[in-house]
Amino acid sequence: MNTEIKISNQALEVQQCIDWVMTPESGGIDVFIGTVRNATKGKQVVRLEFEAYEPMALKEMEKIATQAFEKWPVQKLLVYHRVGVLDVGEIPVIIAVSCAHRDAAFEACRFVIDTLKQTVPIWKKEVFEDGETWVAAHP
Amino acid sequence: MNTEIKISNQALEVQQCIDWVMTPESGGIDVFIGTVRNATKGKQVVRLEFEAYEPMALKEMEKIATQAFEKWPVQKLLVYHRVGVLDVGEIPVIIAVSCAHRDAAFEACRFVIDTLKQTVPIWKKEVFEDGETWVAAHP
């Protein structure tokens, strides 16, 4: 299992992530890049604030990576998550997956981001002109 | 429809592609990067040679992009394909898709590469130590 997992308060660099997952055995790389959108449900977003329960978040990210390696013939898998204050256009998350064939890369990448959003203890606060909301906190 | 399509004999740059598709309205970007694998069916690959019927290939790529915009709420879509001689680790193809939400980005990206491989008149010759093969030419 060849995994690179990080929670960082510095800007995430896509090119570095791709360079890390690429191997001579790779035929396809799928990369998911989350970006801070300027609006939610029609409301202008000023910035996002991300907070992580870091040791547990890393552990949960490791678990997801382990599952991905069990389910698909993944070569290398990278999961980077940003914390702190992010402006519109900045990158909260990058998932990069290299495989011999593309189907596994797409499926593993989607599995990782979908599961990350369900299980990894990281929280996002949307800050608007006139208030703020912890996303998903209330029904 | 906001599309960038190119066939090039120069190295493809992933970062440029991502910068091009990213918009303030984007929430998720999916990027597929094909890479030249060092082996096919256990046989060492020395290099690949790609050839395109360029005007028709561009037209077919435009059609695929149009279909992607019809099927999913895509914001920007980029398809770059390399031609010429490529060494192991080089990039024959990059597909990048930005959307407000990630599901559409994943699905549209996968649709574009899957369809490209079926319909776009581009051919790949695998060169081995002891011979060469036009991929998929024979049953």
Added chain:
Amino acid sequence: MKVNVLAFGIAKEIFGASSITVELAESSVADLKTSLEKSFPKLKALASYLVAVNNEYAGDDLLLDIRDEVAIIPPVSGG
């Protein structure tokens, strides 16, 4: 038993602190939740919340030890 409880996201705002100490008569995760919901009724208004013990999600039956690292996990929203 005294338990130190870490809080994140909206739980931190509900507690008004990033960690609080709770005095428990019974020591299960369920007991902790009952006690917290009594002190902080706003917890019940959340879509859901979980308790993590030593960096793992914990079921209601788990018994807490004084050395455990306990945390309240409101609905996650990373990515």
Added chain:
Amino acid sequence: MKVNVLAFGIAKEIFGASSITVELAESSVADLKTSLEKSFPKLKALASYLVAVNNEYAGDDLLLDIRDEVAIIPPVSGG
């Protein structure tokens, strides 16, 4: 009728040229294929091949015009 036919990939190797001129009695795409397969039997060994006319895939019934850009499209393998 004389038709100029472009060739790519393995078709170029089969023809020994990137374009050839074919003399046709009947002018449909099917006629062109029959004629080419007679001259270049290796075409029949391909997994499949298509004919493109003016940068569009063409059906067997399409009638060719002398001004058309005609190309043989062996199985594609881009990406």
